[in-house]
Amino acid sequence: MAFEGIGASVRRTEDQRFLSGRGNYTDDINRHGQLYAIIRRSDRPHARIVSIDTKAAAEMPGVVAVYTGTDLQADSVGGLPCGWLIKNKDGTPMAEPPHPVLAVGKVRHVGDPVAVVIAETRQQAKDAAEKLAIEWQDLPSISSTQDAIAPGAALVHDDVAGNVCYDWHLGDKEAVDAAFAKAARVVRLDLTNSRLIPNAMEPRAAIGDFDRATGEHTLFTTSQNPHVIRLLMGAFVLHIPESRLRVVAPDVGGGFGSKIYHYAEEAIVTWAAGKLARPVKWTAERTESFISDAHGRDHVTTAEMALDKDGNYLALRVQTLANMGAYLSTFATSIPTYLYATLLAGVYKTPAIYAEVKAVFTNTVPVDAYRGAGRPEAAYLLERLTDVIAHDTGLDRVALRRQNLIPANAFPYQTPVALQYDSGNYQATLEAALTAADWNGFPARRTAAAAKGKLRGIGISTYIEACGIAPSAVAGALGARAGLYEAANIRVHPTGSVSVFTGSHSHGQGHETTFAQLVADQLGIPFNQVEIVHGDTEKIPFGMGTYGSRSLAVGGSAMVKAMDKIIAKGKRIAAHLMEASVADIEFKNGSFSVAGTDKSKSFGEIALTAYVPHNYPIDELEPGLEENAFYDPKNFTFPAGCMVAEVEIDRDTGVPSVVSFVAVDDVGRLINPMIVEGQVHGGVAQGIGQALLESAAYDVSGQIVTGSFMDYTMPRSDDLPSFKTGNEVTLCTHNPLGVKGCGELGTIGSPPAIVNAVIDALSEYDVRHIDMPLSPQKIWSIIAAGPKRRAAE
Amino acid sequence: MYDFTYQKPASVADAVKLLGADPEAKALAGGMTLIPVLKQRLNKPSALVDLAGAGLAGISVAGGTVRIGAMTTHATVANSADVKKAIPALAKLAGGIGDKEVRHRGTIGGSLANDDPTADYPAAVLALGATVETNKRTINADDFFQGMFTTALESGELITAISFPVPEKAAYMKFPNPASRYALVGVFVAKGPAGVRVTVTGAGQNGVFRHRAMEAALQKSFSQAAIADIATPADGLNSDIHAGAEYRAHLVGVMARRAVAAAG
Numbered sequence A: 001m002a003f004e005g006i007g008a009s010v011r012r013t014e015d016q017r018f019l020s021g022r023g024n025y026t027d028d029i030n031r032h033g034q035l036y037a038i039i040r041r042s043d044r045p046h047a048r049i050v051s052i053d054t055k056a057a058a059e060m061p062g063v064v065a066v067y068t069g070t071d072l073q074a075d076s077v078g079g080l081p082c083g084w085l086i087k088n089k090d091g092t093p094m095a096e097p098p099h100p101v102l103a104v105g106k107v108r109h110v111g112d113p114v115a116v117v118i119a120e121t122r123q124q125a126k127d128a129a130e131k132l133a134i135e136w137q138d139l140p141s142i143s144s145t146q147d148a149i150a151p152g153a154a155l156v157h158d159d160v161a162g163n164v165c166y167d168w169h170l171g172d173k174e175a176v177d178a179a180f181a182k183a184a185r186v187v188r189l190d191l192t193n194s195r196l197i198p199n200a201m202e203p204r205a206a207i208g209d210f211d212r213a214t215g216e217h218t219l220f221t222t223s224q225n226p227h228v229i230r231l232l233m234g235a236f237v238l239h240i241p242e243s244r245l246r247v248v249a250p251d252v253g254g255g256f257g258s259k260i261y262h263y264a265e266e267a268i269v270t271w272a273a274g275k276l277a278r279p280v281k282w283t284a285e286r287t288e289s290f291i292s293d294a295h296g297r298d299h300v301t302t303a304e305m306a307l308d309k310d311g312n313y314l315a316l317r318v319q320t321l322a323n324m325g326a327y328l329s330t331f332a333t334s335i336p337t338y339l340y341a342t343l344l345a346g347v348y349k350t351p352a353i354y355a356e357v358k359a360v361f362t363n364t365v366p367v368d369a370y371r372g373a374g375r376p377e378a379a380y381l382l383e384r385l386t387d388v389i390a391h392d393t394g395l396d397r398v399a400l401r402r403q404n405l406i407p408a409n410a411f412p413y414q415t416p417v418a419l420q421y422d423s424g425n426y427q428a429t430l431e432a433a434l435t436a437a438d439w440n441g442f443p444a445r446r447t448a449a450a451a452k453g454k455l456r457g458i459g460i461s462t463y464i465e466a467c468g469i470a471p472s473a474v475a476g477a478l479g480a481r482a483g484l485y486e487a488a489n490i491r492v493h494p495t496g497s498v499s500v501f502t503g504s505h506s507h508g509q510g511h512e513t514t515f516a517q518l519v520a521d522q523l524g525i526p527f528n529q530v531e532i533v534h535g536d537t538e539k540i541p542f543g544m545g546t547y548g549s550r551s552l553a554v555g556g557s558a559m560v561k562a563m564d565k566i567i568a569k570g571k572r573i574a575a576h577l578m579e580a581s582v583a584d585i586e587f588k589n590g591s592f593s594v595a596g597t598d599k600s601k602s603f604g605e606i607a608l609t610a611y612v613p614h615n616y617p618i619d620e621l622e623p624g625l626e627e628n629a630f631y632d633p634k635n636f637t638f639p640a641g642c643m644v645a646e647v648e649i650d651r652d653t654g655v656p657s658v659v660s661f662v663a664v665d666d667v668g669r670l671i672n673p674m675i676v677e678g679q680v681h682g683g684v685a686q687g688i689g690q691a692l693l694e695s696a697a698y699d700v701s702g703q704i705v706t707g708s709f710m711d712y713t714m715p716r717s718d719d720l721p722s723f724k725t726g727n728e729v730t731l732c733t734h735n736p737l738g739v740k741g742c743g744e745l746g747t748i749g750s751p752p753a754i755v756n757a758v759i760d761a762l763s764e765y766d767v768r769h770i771d772m773p774l775s776p777q778k779i780w781s782i783i784a785a786g787p788k789r790r791a792a793e
Numbered sequence B: 001m002y003d004f005t006y007q008k009p010a011s012v013a014d015a016v017k018l019l020g021a022d023p024e025a026k027a028l029a030g031g032m033t034l035i036p037v038l039k040q041r042l043n044k045p046s047a048l049v050d051l052a053g054a055g056l057a058g059i060s061v062a063g064g065t066v067r068i069g070a071m072t073t074h075a076t077v078a079n080s081a082d083v084k085k086a087i088p089a090l091a092k093l094a095g096g097i098g099d100k101e102v103r104h105r106g107t108i109g110g111s112l113a114n115d116d117p118t119a120d121y122p123a124a125v126l127a128l129g130a131t132v133e134t135n136k137r138t139i140n141a142d143d144f145f146q147g148m149f150t151t152a153l154e155s156g157e158l159i160t161a162i163s164f165p166v167p168e169k170a171a172y173m174k175f176p177n178p179a180s181r182y183a184l185v186g187v188f189v190a191k192g193p194a195g196v197r198v199t200v201t202g203a204g205q206n207g208v209f210r211h212r213a214m215e216a217a218l219q220k221s222f223s224q225a226a227i228a229d230i231a232t233p234a235d236g237l238n239s240d241i242h243a244g245a246e247y248r249a250h251l252v253g254v255m256a257r258r259a260v261a262a263a264g
């Protein structure tokens, strides 16, 4: 058998069922007597609900119930909670307007749920939903981020003045002002970070079920974190104790953040199933996903860097307007603050940083974390700004980076924006990427491209991210309303096979493979003897779920802690069996041996003894071999790296193509290099999507213009080159595996590398900046305007 | 989708009869356009009359004409050795429609009947001076297209085949919409029995149109240089998030020059 432990590129076990159509997704589940829910959504951005007449709908064939926001209110159903409280500059709490499960009084975005129709079949529910008679009174709406704060702007929430959710800051303003005052030069850049629609392959779905005998509610849902949903929905919305509420997130077809949040539909089906004592299923259609899944990013930013005469970074000043959409989604408020501004040092030793972030409400779909979440916004800002500094000062882009990087001997490194980086070597990833990309050979490739009539450019980004938000106490002090640990339960069965119950949740990441490798490696048992169980609150002790590239660093560490307890107990059993002292027992490669002797017992023998305790230290030790652990990390982890992109632009049409892409990342220890590479590929594809193709658009009337794949440009395989990836390793210093995380780095590092490459390709046109996506039309309009006239000419 | 009845007649005559008897019934070809519309409940036919059994699929080449049955799929046209030999530009156009799944379901008849202003086939039909055959009559390409989603077809009239005269040379160049991959701008250039024709799809507010200025120039000299300075007016061209009218007008020129070069 080939090596299948830590470091082996084991093929993904779960792919067998996914690729053969045997996955078990929420919509694949059907319960006896199941009803179907159709949500009637607002087709207007902002309107008062004058009346809703449900009579005709309720009388349609097969209809079992029609509910509106007032019905939920009458039953004391609470609003959807926000999980992170941000404080304003003056210490007052942010504005936290109600987020009703079904709209009450007013709708605030196209897609806002207004009523639910529940019928025997989907068709019947759809037919009836069309019969709901709603009288609206349209209100002026806000569809862009900047418009939210314009004087006299319409109010999304009547009692949120100026549409401002919070006005927050981080960093040392005085130090920054002082540095700017003595700077040799200041370089300023205005940019936006575009709005994205996640579009996981599996649309969201939810089934509520209610057991009349036990009074237990079950929710099957497309979630990245079933325990979090149980907590939020049970405690804040439906008031059901954990003992009566089971949440199952079975196979989930992609999340990218969009399935972290507690959504209205989960509460609707759970509540309605209880009311009707029948299962109720809701499945989103793609069109519905576009207007009901939380969107991502959407920042408008001004950044300024103060430099000394040699190009050393002295201070960074940032002002950002962040769009929250119409309501606060579960973690929306934390993204442009603690996952963005705290990353503004990047990989640079900028001594002083001050960031101001204003979050605003608009009549658009709520915005929350999307793969990368805050960190792509920070990396994009820094890496664009760095290239603009090079442009404005004439300094070399790579030299400028080298000169400002945090040195490899400076760790642990305290940034001026709260984080302390534990380990890293940014020079190593930079140099490795430059070599892999043949940076120095670029001029020849540019000349060759020019001969074919193409403009060729090369771009670089040196990025950092922070994964596995931690520790809980610090997050709590900053406003988090949840802990950020992870739980694991390791159950060794009598024959020595092992079930691992993890609070992490896999929705494409390959946990069933990576975690099994980890456990097999540490316990010295065959890979196929390890089963990974996740996604069910009835089976798993507890869990915070999967997002922010936390699963291995936090969830994996919890497993290590639980395994340490298993091994410790195994040693006591082994000591008893071999009549040795516990201190003399060594555990290695799946066997317990007495040091300095040839006496040993296999892991399986110890397991069997634990469950058949005939010869057993029963007075000191309980039988059985099963352990729980909760792991609360001491710090974030900090993956970092360097990406280099090359593009060619067709002069006639402005079409950019990515012709080469290199990513060299430091994700700490690699458990499964193939899965890491896959995560990089997927992330880079999404990053290229943001840089060149994707962008959600609303028109001035508040209607979404990119409401389907006919207009919203998802990246496709033929938009992408073959990627070249590599790794440099510095170990995380504070978790037992030395791992850092790899799920998001592709979306973080790649957009600026691509944009920088396009701008470099356009160097003869003297372009400083273009906002994403860099569409052919935008590029062509620059080319059409003609080459710059140099002052000397 | 609303409920409808489904019928699959075994001949064109039976299909015409079924459609004639029920004005709310609709013909179903590959369903690539119709089914999504039904799913969105934007259309409520009483019945779908599936043309798959009516014997309308097939390609024949004779006497300088390529005749393609209405139910012939894009994939069949793209892969047909006969079409590749007689009018390679047409095979290439068919191979550039949508994705593989769409090409194996979607049909030439469905595409023309639907007359999407961003569809590819209309450019070829108009540029090659093809004839649309129906159960009642034959219609010249110039008379067939009457603005976006509007054709000369009468209610209940079915396309049975399209006849393409084989040109001396022809080429199609498509600039795909980055999201939908339909034509943002598609230009078909043909030199045939009826002279030079240049047609543009995707760009015009009224669907496919002939570019008379380019036709006149290419008639004199079939070369890229002949049309290099011909500007296309942006007036009357579409404008959307992917391309404004100015950019489309520019792309018409680029695609036309490339088509001329490809036609040789």
Ligand SMILES: Cc1cc2nc3c(=O)[nH]c(=O)nc-3n(C[C@H](O)[C@H](O)[C@H](O)COP(=O)(O)OP(=O)(O)OC[C@H]3O[C@@H](n4cnc5c(N)ncnc54)[C@H](O)[C@@H]3O)c2cc1C
Binding pocket: B026, B027, B028, B029, B030, B031, B032, B033, B034, B035, B051, B070, B071, B096, B097, B098, B099, B102, B105, B106, B107, B108, B109, B110, B111, B113, B114, B116, B118, B119, B120, B121, B153, B157, B158, B159, B160, B180, B181, B182, B183
């Ligand atoms: C994802 C996707 C991508 C696509 N990309 C492209 C593209 O790049 N370029 C492009 O040109 N097209 C594209 N299409 C459209 C595709 O070519 C369709 O197949 C075509 O428009 C309709 O053909 P159909 O056979 O599917 O017709 P159907 O959808 O079955 O019918 C369309 C309409 O035509 C009528 N009809 C069908 N056959 C006849 C007939 N013989 N006589 C009279 N009326 C008839 C029907 O009643 C209906 O109203 C795309 C479609 C999809 C789904």
